[in-house]
Amino acid sequence: xxxxxxxxxxxxxxRKPLVGxxxxxxxxxxxxxxxxxxxxxxxTTAIRGLSDGADVASTRRCLEQLGVRVEDGGELVKTAxxxxxxxxxxxxxxxxxxxxxxxxxxxGNSGTTLRLLLGVLAGQPFRSRLTGDASxxxxxxxxxxxxxxxxxxxxxxxxxxHAPLSVRGGALRGIAYRSPVASAQLKxxxxxxxxxxxxxxxxxxxxxxxxxxERMLRHFGVKVGVEGSRVWVHGGAxxxxxxxxxxxxxxxxxxxxxxxxxxxxSTLRVGGVGINPTRAGAVEVLRRMGARLQxxxxxAGAGEEPAADITARHGPLVATETTPQEFPTLVDEAPILAxxxxxARGTTRIRGxxxxxxxxxxxxxxxxxxxxxxxxxxxxxxxxxxxxGPQALRGGVVDPRxxxxxxxxxxxxxxxxxxxxxxxxxxxxxxxxxxFFPTLDALLKA
Ligand code: S3P
Numbered sequence: 001x002x003x004x005x006x007x008x009x010x011x012x013x014x015r016k017p018l019v020g021x022x023x024x025x026x027x028x029x030x031x032x033x034x035x036x037x038x039x040x041x042x043x044t045t046a047i048r049g050l051s052d053g054a055d056v057a058s059t060r061r062c063l064e065q066l067g068v069r070v071e072d073g074g075e076l077v078k079t080a081x082x083x084x085x086x087x088x089x090x091x092x093x094x095x096x097x098x099x100x101x102x103x104x105x106x107x108g109n110s111g112t113t114l115r116l117l118l119g120v121l122a123g124q125p126f127r128s129r130l131t132g133d134a135s136x137x138x139x140x141x142x143x144x145x146x147x148x149x150x151x152x153x154x155x156x157x158x159x160x161x162h163a164p165l166s167v168r169g170g171a172l173r174g175i176a177y178r179s180p181v182a183s184a185q186l187k188x189x190x191x192x193x194x195x196x197x198x199x200x201x202x203x204x205x206x207x208x209x210x211x212x213x214e215r216m217l218r219h220f221g222v223k224v225g226v227e228g229s230r231v232w233v234h235g236g237a238x239x240x241x242x243x244x245x246x247x248x249x250x251x252x253x254x255x256x257x258x259x260x261x262x263x264x265x266s267t268l269r270v271g272g273v274g275i276n277p278t279r280a281g282a283v284e285v286l287r288r289m290g291a292r293l294q295x296x297x298x299x300a301g302a303g304e305e306p307a308a309d310i311t312a313r314h315g316p317l318v319a320t321e322t323t324p325q326e327f328p329t330l331v332d333e334a335p336i337l338a339x340x341x342x343x344a345r346g347t348t349r350i351r352g353x354x355x356x357x358x359x360x361x362x363x364x365x366x367x368x369x370x371x372x373x374x375x376x377x378x379x380x381x382x383x384x385x386x387x388x389g390p391q392a393l394r395g396g397v398v399d400p401r402x403x404x405x406x407x408x409x410x411x412x413x414x415x416x417x418x419x420x421x422x423x424x425x426x427x428x429x430x431x432x433x434x435x436f437f438p439t440l441d442a443l444l445k446a
Pocket of ligand 1: 030032112331332
């Protein structure tokens with residue numbers, strides 16, 4: 001278990017090159033899916049490298065409330081490569097085995113927990129209530145409710161679009177759904193509902209979002225069709241328990257990669273990072289910016305996710321423009337890519353970034369505000385995030401407004417600020433990366 005980390009603020013403990021080898025928590029998206037599919041499968045699923053973040057703990061707690069037994073392996077399992085993983089075992093309930101929970105399911109800060117479980121519960125013959133923290137209760141849920149209703153589920157939302165919400169599932173029918181947004185959470189909710197619907201359920205997106213659900217379903221023995229940006233499943237498939245090895249989270253690794261790129265003299269190596277091409281767009285974009293990255297394939301994670309050891313070194317960066325089509329592959333990395341862009345020669349434009357407005361906070365506005373706190377110029381133009389570079393950062397204070405990714409991006413910016421820099425409420429990083437600030441402190445003291 002990670003140590004709780006809740007100081008009121010954080011300041012860099014010194015200025016020096018960052019040098020070292022790191023591992024990051026298990027991929028958050030893959031961890032949610034491993035727990036959820038493990039819960040729906042027949043038999044016991046063993047998961048190695050599960051994320052220790054609070055979001056994944058929310059999924060685990062909700063599944064336990066639905067009657068699923070999840071057990072910590074206790075002992076560390078050592079692999080031939082000398083890594084040590086603790087194992088989590090999910091005793092699957094099978095397709096019809098979930099039990100109604102009398103209490104509302106509290107999804108905390110986690111949109112993935114709420115939206116994926118909504119899809120699962122749409123196919124269960126009982127009523128469930130789902131809620132979350134203040135941030136989650138502000139995020140749009142109508143986008144998921146709409147296709148689930150078309151499949152036959154009864155979903156009631158607060159103010160027409162929000163949690164707390166309730167879902168009464170039952171006999172669903174498959175639909176061909178054209179999604180207005182490229183959102184893996186929305187796609188996954190519909191596919192998960194499709195597992196218990198009659199006939200075929202398909203989702204077509206404007207451009208492909210991360211495909212972790214599709215890969216993980218196949219790993220659990222379910223046939224998944226894919227053609228361009230359309231995916232489909234057939235109802236009635238039985239999931240077979242499996243072994244899953246979760247790769248390191250590229251969204252967490254991105255903070256270290258950018259830190260190494262921008263702090264003079266740095267070299268950081270991050271081991272076993274997931275590099276699924278529908279997800280790891282930030283690595284590609286950093287390369288385009290001229291970042292000195294070395295990507296060496298590592299043992300693939302069981303669960304059909306490719307992985308790599310990535311080394312990043314300090315060096316000059318150039319600006320780039322990312323396309324709306326590639327945006328879903330780097331959606332969570334926009335704040336830290338914006339920090340990199342302040343150090344790049346030219347104007348960087350992240351196009352089609354409108355979805356950032358409905359993340360854990362409004363990250364379009366939040367990223368501009370965070371950079372402004374360091375005296376850096378950036379702006380929102382329509383749905384684009386525009387960052388000017390190169391700019392010297394000055395000291396400042398950032399309130400991440402409880403958004404973990406803004407807090408960690410701000411910490412990396414603080415490393416290159418030429419005056420005292422402070423990040424408030426660094427404990428919010430526990431959502432995805434509880435050890436981030438302690439690890440950064442250790443690197444600065446090493
Ligand atoms: C996620 C999908 C993305 C991402 C989120 C995790 C997932 O959200 O921002 O952090 O695990 O499916 P959207 O699918 O809403 O874009």
